[in-house]
Amino acid sequence: xxxxxxxxxxxxxxxxxxxxxxxxxxxxxxxxxxxxxxxxxxxxxxxxxxxxxxxxxxxxxxxxxxxxxxxxxxxxxxxxxxxxxxxxxxx
Amino acid sequence: xxxxxxxxxxxxxxxxxxxxxxxxxxxxxxxxxxxxxxxxxxxxxxxxxxxxxxxxxxxxxxxxxxxxxxxxxxxxxxxxxxxxxxxxxxxxxxxxxxxxxxxxxxxxxxxxxxxxxxxxxxxxxxxxxxxxxxxxxxxxxxxxxxxxxxxxxxxxxxxxxxxxxxxxxxxxxxxxxxxxxxxxxxxxxxxxxxxxxxxxxxxxxxxxxxxxxxxxxxxxxxxxxxxxxxxxxxxxxxxxxx
Numbered sequence: 471x472x473x474x475x476x477x478x479x480x481x482x483x484x485x486x487x488x489x490x491x492x493x494x495x496x497x498x499x500x501x502x503x504x505x506x507x508x509x510x511x512x513x514x515x516x517x518x519x520x521x522x523x524x525x526x527x528x529x530x531x532x533x534x535x536x537x538x539x540x541x542x543x544x545x546x547x548x549x550x551x552x553x554x555x556x557x558x559x560x561x
Numbered sequence: 562x563x564x565x566x567x568x569x570x571x572x573x574x575x576x577x578x579x580x581x582x583x584x585x586x587x588x589x590x591x592x593x594x595x596x597x598x599x600x601x602x603x604x605x606x607x608x609x610x611x612x613x614x615x616x617x618x619x620x621x622x623x624x625x626x627x628x629x630x631x632x633x634x635x636x637x638x639x640x641x642x643x644x645x646x647x648x649x650x651x652x653x654x655x656x657x658x659x660x661x662x663x664x665x666x667x668x669x670x671x672x673x674x675x676x677x678x679x680x681x682x683x684x685x686x687x688x689x690x691x692x693x694x695x696x697x698x699x700x701x702x703x704x705x706x707x708x709x710x711x712x713x714x715x716x717x718x719x720x721x722x723x724x725x726x727x728x729x730x731x732x733x734x735x736x737x738x739x740x741x742x743x744x745x746x747x748x749x750x751x752x753x754x755x756x757x758x759x760x761x762x763x764x765x766x767x768x769x770x771x772x773x774x775x776x777x778x779x780x781x782x783x784x785x786x787x788x789x790x791x792x793x794x795x796x797x798x799x800x801x802x803x
Contacts, residue, residue: 525648525790532787536737539744546747550580 480554488548494541501534577758579750581685599685606670606682642666649793653800657793660699664692665789672746672781675753676773681781684746686739693739696792700734703799738791745784749776 509527513520547553583595617635628636642662647654671683682688704712716727753772757765 528783528787529790529794532741532783532791535745536741539741539748542744542748543740546751 477555477559480552480558484548484552484554488545491541491545491548494544495538498535498538502531505530505534577754579680579684579754581680597685598680599682599688602674602679603671603682603688605679606667606674610666610670645789646793649790650797653797657796661789661793664792665785668692668742668788669782669785672785673777675746675750675777675781681746681750683742683784684750686743689739689743690735692742692788693735696738696795697735699792700795700799703796707800734795738788742784742788745780749780752776 505527509523512523516523582598584598584601585596586593587596616631620631620635624632642665643654643658645665646658646661650657668683671681671688675681675684708715716724716731718727753769753776756769756772
């Protein structure tokens with residue numbers, strides 16, 4: 471255990487944290503899939519309203535995606551612009 | 562995410578590079594500000610759009626009754642944007658068509674510029690946050706203009722103790738809008754630079770075309786559409802029935 475430096479520990483934990491943050495991708499995946507399925511069903515019932523259904527679906531999917539993107543931003547921050555490294559090691 | 566943090570991205574690996582580079586630093590009011598790759602790429606995109614606009618203007622100086630060639634394309638673009646805005650905003654569409662159209666074209670060109678070897682300016686949080694702030698001020702301007710005192714009382718609807726949540730909801734709009742655009746385009750940029758940086762030579766032939774088609778063209782077009790659409794939806798929501 472003596473060989474582990476502070477910097478190494480922070481980097482390793484940040485990498486694990488980035489991986490964990492991307493679990494957030496599950497939610498948008500389920501949500502977007504559900505919206506797409508409902509959209510397909512709606513087009514099947516009423517093919518004339520395809521344009522409206524498409525735009526509503528895309529908008530809903532984009533909003534559902536936001537939480538996943540927060541996770542992505544956290545992961546990117548941990549991987550590439552780590553605030554903890556500069557704070558604790560004054561790099 | 563300031564400019565200061567980004568250059569230390571992946572310092573260990575020289576092959577993978579998707580960071581924003583500083584090209585030229587100068588003193589401005591006591592702090593050093595930089596001309597970055599985002600600015601350069603944005604200027605290239607603006608120049609492209611401007612040249613197209615000037616050509617279109619020249620073309621329309623002697624427009625024909627029955628359009629041909631380029632005039633067809635320009636009329637198609639204008640008609641598509643017009644129907645896009647009026648379908649989302651109804652009778653208010655005429656007033657906002659020019660801003661939303663400009664926004665859509667700029668964001669679309671920015672998003673797909675990764676295809677032409679530029680670093681997309683929308684993969685920089687500075688750009689997307691500014692765009693979202695313009696939208697936010699537009700939302701709040703319309704809120705004050707049409708709802709008058711309802712701006713304050715609306716925060717206490719439907720129940721008074723929901724005030725903090727409503728306030729956060731108002732403030733979160735530009736943050737979520739900008740992070741959505743930034744996150745999508747940044748994810749595409751990271752994926753492509755990882756592929757180009759880490760894959761063996763043979764995998765860089767042909768296969769990136771599919772990645773570009775999905776990450777740059779499809780995702781970029783969807784996000785430009787969504788950004789413009791959300792702008793219109795929020796503004797129309799504040800205008801209400803007036």
